Amino acid sequence: MSARRTLLVAAVVAYPFVDRALGLQTVHAVSDGMIYVLLALGLNIVVGYAGLLDLGYAAFFAIGAYAMGLLNSPVVGSPLYGHPWSFWLCIWVAAAVSALLGLVIGAPTLRVRGDYLAIITLGFGEIIPVAIRNLGDITIEIGGWRPIERLNLTGGENGVNPVGRPYLPGVPFETDPVPWYFLILVIGALSLWAMSRLRDSRLGRAWMAIREDETAADCTGVNPISTKLLAFALGAWFSGFAGSVYAAKLQAITPGAFEFQVSIMLLCMVVLGGAGSLGGVILGGMLITLFDRVVLTQTTSFVRAVGRATGFPALAAVDLTLWRWFFFGLGLVVVMLVRPQGLAGRRVGPVAVPDDDDEVALADAAPAPRVEAIPAWLRERARPDGAPTPAALLEVRGLSKAFGGVVALSEVGLVIPPGAIVGLIGPNGAGKTTFFNVVTGLLRPDTGRIAFAGASLVGLRPNAIVARGIARTFQSIRLFPQLTALDNVLVGQHCRLTAGVAGNVFRPPAVVAEERRARERARDLLAFVGLGTKEAEAARNLAYGDQRRLEIARALATEPRLLLLDEPSAGMNPRETETLTELIGLLRRELGLAVLLIEHHMEVVMGISDRITVLDHGVRIAEGPPREIQRDPTVIEAYLGSGYEQDVAVTDR
Amino acid sequence: MRRSRITAVTIALGTLLALVAGTDVGRVGAQQCPKGKLRLYTSWPMQGAMLPEGTGMKNGVELAVSEVNGVVAGYCLEIVGLDDASPQTGKWDGAVEAENANKAVADPLAIVYIGTYNSGAAKVSIPITNRAHMAQVTPANTYPGLTKKRGAAPGEPEIYRPGGFVNYFRPIPADDIQGAVGAKWAKRLGAKKVYILNDQELYGKGIADVFEATAKKIGLPVVANEGMDWKQPDQKPLLTKIRASGADLVYLGGVIETGAQVVIRQMKEVGLTAPRTRFMGPDGLLEEELLKGATCDAALATDMRVTFAGLPFEKMRGIGARTYETYKSKYGKEPTSYALYAAEGGRVIVAAIRRAAPEIERAKDVTGKREAVRRAIASTKNFEGINGKWSFDENGDVDYDTMSGFKAVKADTPVGCKFQFETILE
């Protein structure tokens, strides 16, 4: 523990006593502020980590508060009221109920993306207070028969009051704000600890991968649905804590305390401080709460005093409280203009432009792959596990896919034997990438069969297909730009790790070992593709060729048996291309990895492919070994054109 | 480096907090305080649409304190004005009200808590002041459940009295009386069928419920008691529904911050006008601001009527009339609806402190002092109030139920109309 941190802890612990000694009476305001900070931290999981804009987060706050109120208040005849320890029970129930609601609200995310998702959260944020308000007075009438008459479920506009307080022998929760301060401090500190552990875990990486690029994450083995649902549920879990403490501390909850404005304030706290940064969110939350509770009222007296002292009557009569919204808004605007990434957010540096002329740098950037650099564990994994190897690793039959009236694929068939390199070529628009997308599950085929190691893949989500052993790269590189090179590769390991939420927080030895192994493997892979020294660089700052190889490393981290490469050498210079070709060859030779390759560089594809399939307008027009393809008149006619002869000559030489 | 910046900001924040001593402390005159200071805390909204009323009530308390030049039995009185509205919503906020009450309770000089305006806020603060044996006097809360069983939710009012004694007093009749009186008045005015609206807030819903119950009891048919979305600037569909129902009186349980203006304005638009349909509301609507927003045209067209707990200022005699005149000359304007009740509450407190002075002196600790004042307020009997003589009953309620009825009439004022006293209601 650093000296600074010790000092901070000491200050936080000593604060209420200093406050008391000086008679400041700020403990209440600060404690309330801390509740909002805890809420903002929960929202940070959803917005900052998983990148899901949530405009109705106050709904979870309300659910937490009402769960506490309804279970622990005499007004609605609650079962737990009067039992001394009920607060300590209710707080868990409240968190669980909130988390459950998080799942319910998160459920539409199965289908909805981006700002449409934001509007759904906003909708729930509007519905919940209305429902709470109205469920205080329910009458159901069916043709004169009233099975339910004036039933009070939630206390309606009266709210719930009082709410049972926590009980600890000898601790005066009734009269003294200081125990509350420490209660909230402990809950907050524990939550913070859990959140920071979640951030640096398999789950945290998955959230950030989803935030950066949902499709790429899906194709790297991260299940976006369950990952997003977990973000909602865990974010709600912490707001359940905050809500229940809020209810017990205030002793009274009313539906008006959970309206849209609260959600907006919480969002401002998160973004102002710096989405994704725990320290920043705490700072943003404290700034905003204290701003309107303390700063504005005090500033008025200050300005007036200055006015009186300097003899400006205009200043002496000023009432800044009338301007509080204005200054609050101005503050938000100014802070965002000065620091768009938030007060404590990491400044996103400009994208490094690779210098193509720098030969030295290039040589440095693209070392030739070496056999001995292949990670031992990857070898281990790739070794046939004794099961009889099927004749075809991937077998595609009669695959068709049309977009509206445009036929992208028509009755395409393709077979990849184990350990083979198959090239897929064709002119632009031939359907090559569509073929990849169908095989990897991004698109559903209209008709046709796809079998991998004997089992059908049709209808599986991309992440499930990755788990089966097919990894891919993208034509236009799709890394997780803000994550480091190491984290990018670690996301690839996601589907090979097993730690759950509890495991990630409490980290039993098995999880620690698993995580350590994953890191070792990721480093091995980075070293293997020649990025060993750049593991801490943000992916977006890497040179182009490095990004290409990082994407391959990420794909290899999923421990695949078949690798789909979509134009891996696009945009590379001859030297990088050469390295890449060697790399692919090495993977096959040493690991027996099958590769399906879309490639326009004829040297590459003709040089390393065992067989080649040619597509044109969605139809397979040829299939065979490279030499046959080069001589096939249909292919030459349809695709290669007259200039090709020379290219072949180059390759043949 | 980033960490150090955060630390720096934290320290800056801490310093700022340290600068926060007291709030807006108003000293009344320069005086001698042989026995030291006592503080009266006030808490109600002091912003948004509530600013005029909030200022009026603050003036009322000041008036009472200035009548004794700020000194009672050797104690100097200091008023500490707090605002219980949150800027995020512009309305009262439970968290802020709780903070205010806790602030008062934690101040060793605080002796009485004056507030709140909104009954919902009182629900939050009463248990806090009760635990501290501190008396709380409201100038405006009229929700019945705060003090008594009639018109209350289960468990009320005991849940507000964790100490088992009464510390909350209101020198103003509660809504169970006002809602009931309103229903009877409606019947007397010849209403045959009532449509009740409420703003889904504690005060509005509470008074609408009492109105509904009384109306049913006295044989005045009620079509519905419907909650409305007061943030909606378009109430035409709801009003059309009322028109379709054939009701001849619209009763709105609400206050001026929750869109009563819109309802009255648009009643005229959809053809809900007298003599076919009239409008009635509780004292939360008895503000000039309402006529400005709703326009006199609409208020007159709907034959608008409002009930009020107590007597109209201009009908007051004796103390009431004098207080009214003093207020007008001192602040240069008409008192707001509850300003004089704030003055009345202030006077009750001043008188109680005077009577309890020996016990305050004898008390060992601050709780003892507060308890002495609480007892003295509870024992207020035959007080010469603005509505005549009254006493606190065992619940902390006044023992009179004088109500008055007002009607919107044309007037030679800048607005063009005003609320004129029409009748005394019992």
Added chain:
Amino acid sequence: MTWWEVLVQQTINGLTRGAVFALIALGYTMVYGIIELINFAHGDVFMLGLFISLAWFTLLGVTRTLTAWQLVTVLPLVFVLTMLSTAVLNVAIDRAAYRPLRRSPRLAPLITAIGVSFMLENVALLWKGPAPIAYPDVFPSVDILRDWFGVDSAIFVTTKDVLVVAATVPLMLALQWFVTRTTWGKAMRATAQDRETAAAMGINVERTIVLTFFLGGALAGAAGLIQGMYYNIGQWWMGYQAGLRAFTAAVLGGIGNMPGAALGGLFIGFLSAWSDQYISARWTNALVFSILILVLVFRPHGLLGERTADKV
């Protein structure tokens, strides 16, 4: 009133309510389409539009119902002046608060939008005070069926109802024409589809964005004026609520899609009016948002929104 009279009357109520939503929603959807920003301040521009139009009326000496001659002279003038004022205001907001953040994280301009919204509300609060402002009856209200046609019906159709439709429909059509037929409109659509490509094609992207804010602001101003004349009441916080509804309408129709925004506005107008009548006013909000969620679950890109394929 018979059941069908009630239905017709509520449908008229829904139509007028929805038409105002639709006008505000158009501004939301245009800005979103072009810079993917949920412009929280837009509702407040609408609110200021109401107050600004009132100021123009006062400045032109109009305090009571307009005469026939004034209806064809003063009213169009106030329309133009109000729309210009709010358009300029909207452009200024973009310039000060959004433009410097074009290349920043997506949430940054969202927060400045919220900040600007607070500032505008505070300005209106200080300008007009906290209480609702009565907007004078500048537009003559004539009961058309009774006074013009002599039909004694329980249904009220006033000239004000006609005004709302007669003012919003041409505005929407003009906008649609502008966006689909003119060069500037094409530039807007191109920029909305792909800003970089549009820039590469020689479109001045910044100027196009300014144009979008200008048009959106003008529509918000028109909506403010219409709302003022129709409902005759204005309050400093009304923009927040109206903005929320309008944004919902924009999303419901398919955000970025202009006919969709109009459709979404009308949809919410009808739905809420019918719900007030046939269910209960206190459940209307919950109902509107439940339907919104259902629509989005089954049509994730709104009623008219296009499914934008994720390019791989």
